[in-house]
Every structure is written in C-alpha cells, then in structure tokens.
Amino acid sequence: MKDAVESLIKKFDLEFTSEQRDFLRFLYENLHLEELSNKEQHFFIDFFYKSEVLRNMAAFALELADIIHEIYENIPAIEQNERLANGKEQRLYYERKWQVARRRKLNRQTIKKGNILYVPFDEYKKETGPIIICLEQTTGMAAYSELCKSVILPLFMTAHRERRDLYIVPYDCQVHVHFQFEKGHLNLSDFKDFIDYKAKGEAAFLPVLHFVKGLLQENQHCTEADIIIFTEGTPIDGQHLVGKQAKAMLEEMKRKYHAEFSVIAMHEHNFNEQQFWFANKAFFADDAIQ
Incomplete structure (x- = not known):
C-alpha cells in the first residue's frame, strides 16, 4: 500500500506532507483508487490536493477509526416497543415468496440447445x-x-x-x-x-x-x-x-x-x-x- 501511494504521488509530481500522505493512504485503501485509470487518478489527486474538505474528512476518519469501531460494537440497539407479533413468520413467508420468484426467473432464463440445458445459476444467487x-x-x-x-x-x-x-x-x-x-x-x-x-x-x-x-x-x-x-x-x-x-x-x-x-x-x-x-x-x- 505504501509503495503504491508513493508511486502515485511521484507519478503526478506533487508535494505532500507526511500527514497528507497518511490521509491519501487511507483514501487509497477505502476508495480503491487502484481501480481508476491514470486520468481518473490524476483527477482525484488534484482534487485531494485542492480540497481542504476532503483532507479534513480523511483526517476525521483516521482520528475516529477506533471510536467508530467502538460505537458499532458496544452501543446497544434501541428496544423497539412496537414489533409485528408474527415478525419471524412474516420474514419466512416473504423469504419463501422471494425464492419462488427467483426459481421462476431461473426457469425463464434457462436455454435448451439439443439435449443440453444452459442454466444461469449466477442469476439464482x-x-x-x-x-x-x-x-x-x-x-x-x-x-x-x-x-x-x-x-x-x-x-x-x-x-x-x-x-x-x-x-x-x-x-x-x-x-x-x-x-x-x-x-x-x-x-x-x-x-x-x-x-x-x-x-x-x-x-x-x-x-x-x-x-x-x-x-x-x-x-x-x-x-x-x-x-x-x-x-x-x-x-x-x-x-x-x-x-x-x-x-x-x-x-x-x-x-x-x-x-x-x-x-x-x-x-x-x-x-x-x-x-x-x-x-x-x-x-x-x-x-x-x-
């Protein structure tokens, strides 16, 4: 990751502080910048270089990483006073209904050539x-x-x-x-x-x-x-x-x-x-x- 970010910075010949490099590494990892084309990467680096808001966001996200994890792990759910009395049964009913609809869709998309059936199982997932x-x-x-x-x-x-x-x-x-x-x-x-x-x-x-x-x-x-x-x-x-x-x-x-x-x-x-x-x-x- 470090080498990839350093290469990116070097490629576009911009000066970054060590702190800004850390921010960019965070964004590189979370936004999958490696998937962008060279032109898009250049656009993003230029935007990052000019946007104080984006740099501040990355700084916040780095600073809050542990707190965010703690929030999601430790703060309990709100107790709902009003739940469907048959919530589980309703969920199972709609799950079965969804499965039937998917099977029908799979049937429609299956192609037969001679004695071979081409079944698009990916569509069924x-x-x-x-x-x-x-x-x-x-x-x-x-x-x-x-x-x-x-x-x-x-x-x-x-x-x-x-x-x-x-x-x-x-x-x-x-x-x-x-x-x-x-x-x-x-x-x-x-x-x-x-x-x-x-x-x-x-x-x-x-x-x-x-x-x-x-x-x-x-x-x-x-x-x-x-x-x-x-x-x-x-x-x-x-x-x-x-x-x-x-x-x-x-x-x-x-x-x-x-x-x-x-x-x-x-x-x-x-x-x-x-x-x-x-x-x-x-x-x-x-x-x-x-």
Missing part, C-alpha cells in the same frame, strides 16, 4: 441489498457535515467488499439529489459532488423515507438492505413518524425488503426515541464531536 445513507444537510448540521461525511468514507470499502450498491441521499426538507456508487466503485463526478454538496434550512424526514422506499422497490429482488441515517435528531415532521401511514410504510420496508435502520445522531439529548421507534440501532456522536 441471493443478492444482498444496497447500503443507503440518508445524510441530513441542514443549517443545524453544517458544523457536523465533514464529520458525518468522514464516517461515510469507510462504507465504500464495505460496499466494494460485499459487492453492494452504495447510495448517498442528502436531504433537508426534501431530497434534491442522490448519488449512486455501483458495487462500491468510485464515480469521481458523483464523489466530488457529494463532498461539495451543501444545503440549508430544516430537516423533514418523511420525504426521504418515501425516496428510500423507491430505491428499495428498484432493488426488490435483493435482501437485507442497510439504511443509515445521519441526523441532528429533530426533524420538523418528527411527530408524523409515529402516525399510522408512516408506521405502515416503515413496517412494510422492514418486512418486504428486510431493511435494517441505524441512526447516527449528533447529540443524545436531541434524540427522540419515540419518533425513531423504527431504528434497529442508534449511535450518538457526542464523544467524537468533543
């Missing part, structure tokens, strides 16, 4: 669902933007390793844009836009939930989608999350798409557990912010 990151980008979150984005960086490696699509969905009172990274591969244009993206105003959460549901519908043959929500913890429509319609939608996403929700809130005292009843896990960034 269970596909893991996407990682969807809902990133609140509001006036209240402006101070934590680089921190949140730095926590997202290692998820590129996770998506790449598990061959899962990675979606980043910034939101305020609605969703204006989203970024898709197929199987965790770096798309430089979208990555740069993600780094530079800023929004203002307040956060509403129902619009982003509807948007996420649409993404899950596009990936309906996949299972075990992970949805990670970065929030200040006080959406203006938070009271509607306990309403009948929102509950029905969230329970359908959990049941039909096996969606697992994690919330990363900036401060524990801002976090309303009743409004985020659907979260499987909640993490608080207080320690990291301090």
Whole structure:
C-alpha cells in the first residue's frame, strides 16, 4: 500500500506532507483508487490536493477509526416497543415468496440447445441489498457535515467488499439529489459532488423515507438492505413518524425488503426515541464531536 501511494504521488509530481500522505493512504485503501485509470487518478489527486474538505474528512476518519469501531460494537440497539407479533413468520413467508420468484426467473432464463440445458445459476444467487445513507444537510448540521461525511468514507470499502450498491441521499426538507456508487466503485463526478454538496434550512424526514422506499422497490429482488441515517435528531415532521401511514410504510420496508435502520445522531439529548421507534440501532456522536 505504501509503495503504491508513493508511486502515485511521484507519478503526478506533487508535494505532500507526511500527514497528507497518511490521509491519501487511507483514501487509497477505502476508495480503491487502484481501480481508476491514470486520468481518473490524476483527477482525484488534484482534487485531494485542492480540497481542504476532503483532507479534513480523511483526517476525521483516521482520528475516529477506533471510536467508530467502538460505537458499532458496544452501543446497544434501541428496544423497539412496537414489533409485528408474527415478525419471524412474516420474514419466512416473504423469504419463501422471494425464492419462488427467483426459481421462476431461473426457469425463464434457462436455454435448451439439443439435449443440453444452459442454466444461469449466477442469476439464482441471493443478492444482498444496497447500503443507503440518508445524510441530513441542514443549517443545524453544517458544523457536523465533514464529520458525518468522514464516517461515510469507510462504507465504500464495505460496499466494494460485499459487492453492494452504495447510495448517498442528502436531504433537508426534501431530497434534491442522490448519488449512486455501483458495487462500491468510485464515480469521481458523483464523489466530488457529494463532498461539495451543501444545503440549508430544516430537516423533514418523511420525504426521504418515501425516496428510500423507491430505491428499495428498484432493488426488490435483493435482501437485507442497510439504511443509515445521519441526523441532528429533530426533524420538523418528527411527530408524523409515529402516525399510522408512516408506521405502515416503515413496517412494510422492514418486512418486504428486510431493511435494517441505524441512526447516527449528533447529540443524545436531541434524540427522540419515540419518533425513531423504527431504528434497529442508534449511535450518538457526542464523544467524537468533543
């Protein structure tokens, strides 16, 4: 890894401090820069050289590596007060339904030539669902933007390793844009836009939930989608999350798409557990912010 990064720096003849080299090594490892063409690598190095935000993100991510691990390992899941009484049976029912649909698809795609059947078994393999990151980008979150984005960086490696699509969905009172990274591969244009993206105003959460549901519908043959929500913890429509319609939608996403929700809130005292009843896990960034 060290030699690869040194070669990269030497190739483009730029001066980096030892600290900046460490940041670049982190990005090289987590973003799989070796897969980029020479032209793309040059673009990325130039962007890194000029972007204080990206360098700050890499610095945050390195500094928080141990804390992030501790958060994910040690903070317990939120106890859900409302679960489907027959949750296990529902999950098994939809699993069987999914298997039947896959077998039918396999049947349709099987080709017979003479006495030989060509069966596309790759199509039958269970596909893991996407990682969807809902990133609140509001006036209240402006101070934590680089921190949140730095926590997202290692998820590129996770998506790449598990061959899962990675979606980043910034939101305020609605969703204006989203970024898709197929199987965790770096798309430089979208990555740069993600780094530079800023929004203002307040956060509403129902619009982003509807948007996420649409993404899950596009990936309906996949299972075990992970949805990670970065929030200040006080959406203006938070009271509607306990309403009948929102509950029905969230329970359908959990049941039909096996969606697992994690919330990363900036401060524990801002976090309303009743409004985020659907979260499987909640993490608080207080320690990291301090």
